[in-house]
Amino acid sequence: QVLIDSPLSGVSRDEMRLDELHLTKFRLRFLFSNSKDFDCFKLHKARQIRNKLRTDAFYRLKKKN
Numbered sequence: 001q002v003l004i005d006s007p008l009s010g011v012s013r014d015e016m017r018l019d020e021l022h023l024t025k026f027r028l029r030f031l032f033s034n035s036k037d038f039d040c041f042k043l044h045k046a047r048q049i050r051n052k053l054r055t056d057a058f059y060r061l062k063k064k065n
Contacts, residue, residue, distance in 0.1 A: 001015045001016065001017055001018070002015065002016055002018060002021065003015055004016055
């Protein structure tokens with residue numbers, strides 16, 4: 001689930017499921033100021049795994065062509 005909010009268009013703050021959303025070119029980054037060290041560590045490891053999978057897929061496609 002994600003948190004949505006848009007004061008300009010009148011959308012109140014609410015949660016939505018990811019399969020109900022459409023991706024756009026806009027992106028927001030939030031600082032994890034309330035995160036504990038272990039939470040930051042888990043996030044860092046998850047990002048490493050995601051980036052490794054993405055890089056491997058990119059090079060597999062590049063090698064194919």
